[in-house]
Amino acid sequence: MKCTVCRGPAVIDLRRHNANFCPDHFLKFCRDQVARAIDEHHMIEPGERVLVAVSGGKDSLALWDLLLELGYDAEGMTIGLGIGDYSAASTEAAVGFAERRGLELRLIDLRDDFDYDVPTASAVTRRVPCSSCGLSKRHLIDTAALDGGYDVVATGHNLDDETAVLLGNVLHWHTEYLGRQQPVLGERTGFPRKVKPLVRLAERETAAYCVLRGIDYIVDECPMAEGNRHLRYKEALNAIEADSPGAKQAFYFGFLARAADRFSPEVDAAQQALRPCARCGSPTTGEVCAFCRLVDQVAGEDPVPVELVRPGRAGVLSERPGGRESERGSSGPLRSSKSGKRRR
Amino acid sequence: MRVLLRNPRRELEIDGPLSVTKLLRRLDLNRESVLVVRGDTLVPGDAVLADDDVIEIRPVISGGAL
Numbered sequence: 128m129k130c131t132v133c134r135g136p137a138v139i140d141l142r143r144h145n146a147n148f149c150p151d152h153f154l155k156f157c158r159d160q161v162a163r164a165i166d167e168h169h170m171i172e173p174g175e176r177v178l179v180a181v182s183g184g185k186d187s188l189a190l191w192d193l194l195l196e197l198g199y200d201a202e203g204m205t206i207g208l209g210i211g212d213y214s215a216a217s218t219e220a221a222v223g224f225a226e227r228r229g230l231e232l233r234l235i236d237l238r239d240d241f242d243y244d245v246p247t248a249s250a251v252t253r254r255v256p257c258s259s260c261g262l263s264k265r266h267l268i269d270t271a272a273l274d275g276g277y278d279v280v281a282t283g284h285n286l287d288d289e290t291a292v293l294l295g296n297v298l299h300w301h302t303e304y305l306g307r308q309q310p311v312l313g314e315r316t317g318f319p320r321k322v323k324p325l326v327r328l329a330e331r332e333t334a335a336y337c338v339l340r341g342i343d344y345i346v347d348e349c350p351m352a353e354g355n356r357h358l359r360y361k362e363a364l365n366a367i368e369a370d371s372p373g374a375k376q377a378f379y380f381g382f383l384a385r386a387a388d389r390f391s392p393e394v395d396a397a398q399q400a401l402r403p404c405a406r407c408g409s410p411t412t413g414e415v416c417a418f419c420r421l422v423d424q425v426a427g428e429d430p431v432p433v434e435l436v437r438p439g440r441a442g443v444l445s446e447r448p449g450g451r452e453s454e455r456g457s458s459g460p461l462r463s464s465k466s467g468k469r470r471r
Numbered sequence: 472m473r474v475l476l477r478n479p480r481r482e483l484e485i486d487g488p489l490s491v492t493k494l495l496r497r498l499d500l501n502r503e504s505v506l507v508v509r510g511d512t513l514v515p516g517d518a519v520l521a522d523d524d525v526i527e528i529r530p531v532i533s534g535g536a537l
Contacts, residue, residue: 128516128517128518137515138512138513138514138515139513139515140515140516147515150512184533186533330531330532330533331503331504331505331506331531333531334506334529334531335506335513338506338508338511338512338513338529339512339513346529346530347477347478347480348478348530348532348533352533358532361532362501362504362532365501365503365504365532366501368503369501369503
């Protein structure tokens with residue numbers, strides 16, 4: 128297999144582009160795709176300060192590296208989620224990347240800074256782990272960007288992420304979410320501008336970028352995400368893509384070009400209902416924002432080990448005396464005692 | 472050849488020579504969902520893997536929330 132550009136030995140074939148690339152031309156392809164996404168969607172202006180949301184996985188580290196390669200002023204932020212060894216390894220990958228390059232990385236740890244973690248939040252709220260995880264990350268990154276004076280937040284959402292979310296939103300006709308599914312979410316009161324510069328790259332490509340750039344990222348999947356709906360949508364879409372290369376790209380960019388603007392009135396209506404949280408000032412539809420309510424509910428609770436939380440689903444697991452695993456639902460006794468709870 | 476698989480982490484011994492495409496088909500893996508890594512570089516689909524190769528089949532699907 129030869130590189131489509133230079134005819135040297137190729138290391139990767141991209142069937143949706145009908146192209147093969149050697150390492151150098153694949154890395155250039157990735158830079159070009161990110162530069163094109165930034166330019167087409169007016170994501171970042173020259174001279175702006177960028178805060179990259181870094182998980183330690185392939186997408187966020189590739190994004191940070193690509194933004195630096197393209198000359199942007201990009202600093203990182205990572206959040207310790209308390210998901211056992213997985214979180215420790217994720218933080219280590221993010222810190223290692225920053226240290227090797229002498230980059231600024233802001234660190235927040237849910238347990239140290241807010242007295243909870245994702246497994247405990249999932250067990251106490253009886254909601255899927257991804258719910259409190261996503262809520263915490265969105266709030267803390269928005270707050271850090273506004274407090275730190277950054278112009279824009281960049282996240283590592285890739286083409287597969289966006290396509291899987293689009294499929295889920297269409298299957299359930301979540302029209303408000305469809306209106307928000309853009310590569311750029313503009314700055315509004317209480318919200319920084321958020322951009323997704325990797326939307327033109329599939330996750331196979333961001334992983335390949337990391338391998339060829341020698342970027343150490345956490346390969347193992349989050350144990351909390353196992354079996355979640357998002358992963359199942361990705362598997363279904365990849366099965367279609369294998370038979371019909373370019374299907375994911377056509378689905379997502381076709382939506383942006385032909386359908387996304389039809390849902391924007393619902394976004395406007397949702398925006399008008401926002402007001403400042405009485406506690407932290409973040410935009411919310413209620414008196415107190417969802418993050419402050421979460422902290423109220425879970426901070427100070429006895430930590431729940433990650434092994435007792437059911438991946439991708441609500442509820443927790445426990446051991447019956449006879450050794451069989453049982454599920455605890457809405458009335459189980461696992462919820463830890465409120466005694467000794469610390470308040471912020 | 473020695474084949475490292477992830478999620479869960481395990482190793483297989485498979486006879487070579489064998490092309491990457493045939494190996495993935497034998498393991499019932501979708502090529503859109505994995506990379507084949509040998510040393511510090513990637514191996515394309517038409518490459519033939521030797522009996523003494525050590526390779527990693529790395530999944531690329533991840534699912535978080537933000």
